[in-house]
Amino acid sequence: MGDVLPDASAPHITLQINGLIYRYTAVKDPETGMIVHVRNEDAIDGGYVFEETDDWSGLPGTTIQKFFSLPYTDSTRWGDGEIAVEGEGSVVDANVVYSYRMDIGQEQITCLNPLSSPECPGFLDALRKYLANLDNLSPDDPFYDQWVQAQLEKETKLEEETVANEEDQEEEDLEKELSAENTMDDLIDSGQQAAMLAALTQVPKIETYYTVTIPGGEYQDTVILEDAEIPDNRRAMRSLARDETHRSMVRSQYDRNQ
Amino acid sequence: MTKLKLYGVAASLLALTTYANAAEVPITGNVASKCTIFTDTEGVYGNPSPDKLSTAPADGGVLPVVRYDVAIADYYKAKISWPNNFSTSPNLTDALAWDGTVEVSSTSDVGMAGYEAAKVEYDNHTEYDLTVAGSTWFKVTSTVLYGQGKSLPGGTYTATVTAECIAK
Numbered sequence: 001m002g003d004v005l006p007d008a009s010a011p012h013i014t015l016q017i018n019g020l021i022y023r024y025t026a027v028k029d030p031e032t033g034m035i036v037h038v039r040n041e042d043a044i045d046g047g048y049v050f051e052e053t054d055d056w057s058g059l060p061g062t063t064i065q066k067f068f069s070l071p072y073t074d075s076t077r078w079g080d081g082e083i084a085v086e087g088e089g090s091v092v093d094a095n096v097v098y099s100y101r102m103d104i105g106q107e108q109i110t111c112l113n114p115l116s117s118p119e120c121p122g123f124l125d126a127l128r129k130y131l132a133n134l135d136n137l138s139p140d141d142p143f144y145d146q147w148v149q150a151q152l153e154k155e156t157k158l159e160e161e162t163v164a165n166e167e168d169q170e171e172e173d174l175e176k177e178l179s180a181e182n183t184m185d186d187l188i189d190s191g192q193q194a195a196m197l198a199a200l201t202q203v204p205k206i207e208t209y210y211t212v213t214i215p216g217g218e219y220q221d222t223v224i225l226e227d228a229e230i231p232d233n234r235r236a237m238r239s240l241a242r243d244e245t246h247r248s249m250v251r252s253q254y255d256r257n258q
Numbered sequence: 259m260t261k262l263k264l265y266g267v268a269a270s271l272l273a274l275t276t277y278a279n280a281a282e283v284p285i286t287g288n289v290a291s292k293c294t295i296f297t298d299t300e301g302v303y304g305n306p307s308p309d310k311l312s313t314a315p316a317d318g319g320v321l322p323v324v325r326y327d328v329a330i331a332d333y334y335k336a337k338i339s340w341p342n343n344f345s346t347s348p349n350l351t352d353a354l355a356w357d358g359t360v361e362v363s364s365t366s367d368v369g370m371a372g373y374e375a376a377k378v379e380y381d382n383h384t385e386y387d388l389t390v391a392g393s394t395w396f397k398v399t400s401t402v403l404y405g406q407g408k409s410l411p412g413g414t415y416t417a418t419v420t421a422e423c424i425a426k
């Protein structure tokens with residue numbers, strides 16, 4: 001059909017023919033025979049997808065126009081058309097008009113680019129990719145509103161994450177403080193202790209303790225014991241003798257019982 | 259006497275019964291027209307010279323075209339009349355010379371090819387015998403000359419083509 005019909009080769013587009021009008025003027029002698037075929041080849045099944053024959057034999061020529069209402073047929077079946085004349089005579093001012101219906105899968109066509117409409121599948125993913133590659137956006141950009149919304153959401157998400165981290169840290173610290181398995185390191189700030197010791201070992205501060213001078217001298221003996229005879233303690237000796245006697249008497253009682 | 263009286267009563271009852279059963283049953287029906295006329299193209303007068311109006315394309319006009327659709331063959335005649343007066347026009351003080359023709363413009367069937375040759379013309383009327391079912395387009399040429407080389411007054415001129423479908 002060449003360029004007679006619109007191009008329907010794009011995906012999701014179909015073209016169907018549902019009618020035909022032709023018009024021509026037959027120029028002939030009324031006495032002669034003439035047959036005119038108006039037809040289109042069937043590009044798929046062979047033969048003709050449409051054919052109409054006008055027999056002008058024995059008739060004067062005039063202008064004829066015919067309209068045909070046809071069942072919807074895909075345009076791919078409609079091959080080249082022709083007006084063929086058999087006999088004596090000719091056809092002038094021929095005109096053929098095809099009635100067609102073009103179905104366009106609007107959603108599929110529109111969504112070839114998912115960013116075309118928020119209704120398209122994959123719109124959000126495509127939008128994220130698009131916005132991810134942009135540092136800044138002009139208010140004239142068609143996705144400016146979405147970009148602003150995305151920035152606000154990003155900030156909100158960041159704040160939420162920060163708050164959540166702080167809460168987690170607080171909980172962790174509290175758990176450590178309440179834990180029975182505290183170690184010395186947990187209770188004492190070893191760094192602080194080390195700093196303290198380091199401060200104490202500084203010479204200028206500890207020198208005073210080492211350099212104290214205790215005033216002293218020589219302490220002379222003041223008691224002098226002279227040699228003399230020390231007599232025994234008689235009273236003690238007597239007491240001891242009595243005690244021995246008493247013990248032997250008591251003991252003797254036990255021994256006798258045996 | 260008794261018998262006669264009885265017969266009289268029976269006759270009266272029969273008469274009453276017959277009168278009560280009478281009814282009128284209407285019958286209605288619609289007949290769709292088998293011949294319809296449509297204005298395919300409205301005409302326009304061109305003004306090729308000061309004293310002339312014409313629908314011919316060569317004169318700057320547009321030919322009016324009327325279409326006859328006939329559902330059954332050989333039952334109707336088409337009668338088309340080109341105008342011989344203006345429906346509306348400025349005040350005219352001189353005579354008008356009217357002329358016109360009616361021709362078959364196109365047909366929907368080869369069998370109508372003979373219409374033009376078989377047409378009958380008289381006065382401003384043209385008749386065609388619609389012997390074939392289908393559509394036929396007729397074009398009308400109308401020409402009018404004013405006075406003897408007199409200029410037509412300025413204004414709007416309207417004339418009417420009359421198309422009739424006459425049952426044979």
